[in-house]
Amino acid sequence: MRTSKAIAGLACVLAVALVPAQAQETIKIGVITDKVGPAKPYAEPITQGVEFGAREINAKGGVLGRKIELLIEDDQGKPDVSAAMARKLVDSGAAFILSVSLTPATQQAQTVSLATKTPQMTPSNSGDTLTTQIDNPYFWQTGPLGSIQIATLLSYAGAKNYKRAALVSDNSDLGQLLARFFKSGLEKAGIQVVSEELISRGATSADAQMQKVRAANPDVLVSAGVLTAENVLMLKSYRQLGLKMPLLASYNFSVPVYMSVAKGLLNGVTFVDAYDPAKPEIKAFEAGYKKAMGREPFNLHGYGYDGIHLVADAIRRAGSTDKEKIKSAMQATNYAGIMGAKGMRYKFPAGKRTGFDPNGMVVRLYEGDRQGRVVHVGVGKY
């Protein structure tokens, strides 16, 4: 009887001792993604990039001697659900939250990171307002901003002396936001927007919009659309109606799906990207990803990969999972990832929480149906 009581007592002591040990075993990083909603085409590859990055970090011994554990939640692209998921992640002990869903969803989730003082970052959202509408010192953004995209395109187009531009977008939240930044960028550069068109999600034709563009006779057509199917529809009308002005496109045209879904329509289209396939870091990333995951990655995977590495870097420098220490370490980031032009480093200038170097974007050209070479780097005077 005495022996069994002693064993039971020992078991209790062991259980109590083991609980905190297990809790400290991993560093929990929350990921808010969109598995079913409109951001899924972006969020899915970015999340896969996060997963690959975490796997790579863990294979090299983890962070502070502990493995990274990803807690992945689906917000369906809905702001209210995103905030609820952020709360769930905080309650589950996440030391950091990565948001890779829609910009408005990430915005809403910030209410939780601000209230709970939990570090949160988006490695991919491009809306310029994410760090300006809420003064949240626990939030950072490392994706290339919409304003940087248009500035890079304008810098490329600068030498061409364009005077009149047509701007086409879609009715998604992000498409509208980008269109606003693109328009203001064009006007600041002294380029008149002579036609502003919108292709609704689910449209069956873009002929009316492209007819208007043709009638306005601009020097250049700028696409701020982010819905791939609607962009392809626009491209089909652009070719069918025989439009000849150059087409400068947002980063949406950088996803490789265009090479199959818009085959034969792409030659000569220029697009802004944060991915230079000639960089040695990209070559190493692509080889590693293919070996580990069994398929080729592309630029969106790179955003997720850099995102989780930035978080790991901050925790490493913080020396603990204390949220205040991580916050300070994150703000002091100086990190070279794989994304961006050659030599680009992520940094947060004093008083700012946007970390993508304004001169880090590149302009690439479709050569035939292939995403071709980098033809321009940075924003220059824009």
Added chain:
Amino acid sequence: MRDFLELAVSAAASGCVYGLVALAYLLIMRPTGIVNFAVGEWAMLGAFGAYVASSVVQLPYAAGVAAVLLAMVAAGWLTERIAVRPLVERGAPVLAPILALLGMLVVFRESISLMFSPDPYPVPYAFGFGRLELGPLAGSYQSFFIIAVSLVVFAATWLFFERTLAGKCFEAVALNRRAAALMGINLARVTTLSFAAGAAVAGLAGVVAGANISAHYLMGVPLAIQGFTALVVGGVGRVEGALLGGLLLAFAEQLTIRYAPIPAGYAQGVPFLLLMLFLLLRPTGLLSARERSG
């Protein structure tokens, strides 16, 4: 004028797609009274079927379309057996199968979302990517193809209802289910056939429209809304009303975008405005159904 005629061809093609989706609604709604909002997802299945037939199995276009239509007939039949018949046999109110079909909408969409990546997939053109000029009319090969195919489908459907005994059976069920049953018409068979035919027509809409809009997992709901609007505008009871409603809707959309002096964002509200106007002022649509009782 050249622009207008060019736009007319494009709008007519879009209108025919809306008309086909409206016809899919109508084929089910007339004999059963059930509004099936999953027709948009059927169109999505058709578009993905065309992608698989052309790019994966690499069938010739005509054989691929035939295979897709057969698969859609099976999908329609299966939908009726799973989501509708058990409820009807238990005497559930008409709202029950409508809700069950809304559930099927999610099932179809999520199944495609799991089977394919979220990216759009290319759907083949019937005659390639090119432009045809017929006198003053000009448009893509696909636009003319959509118009021709739709006219054939609408003419065949009209002839079926007006000139064949089987069509008269459908019409009889639409007019008075109880009397039709008393006259020996098999209501279950009519219901099954209406779902199979509705799925085939919706699938065809997806195949022909998919060449322009690509196959993707979110394409169903917009098509379902456009088709439903066309149905309400044209009149829920007549085959020709579905086509008329589709054409009116597409012309209103595209002419507004092209010529109305309003910001681009407002033009997308035109279809809804049209829908509200018809619901308020002429709820029976442009063409009224024949007298219905019981």
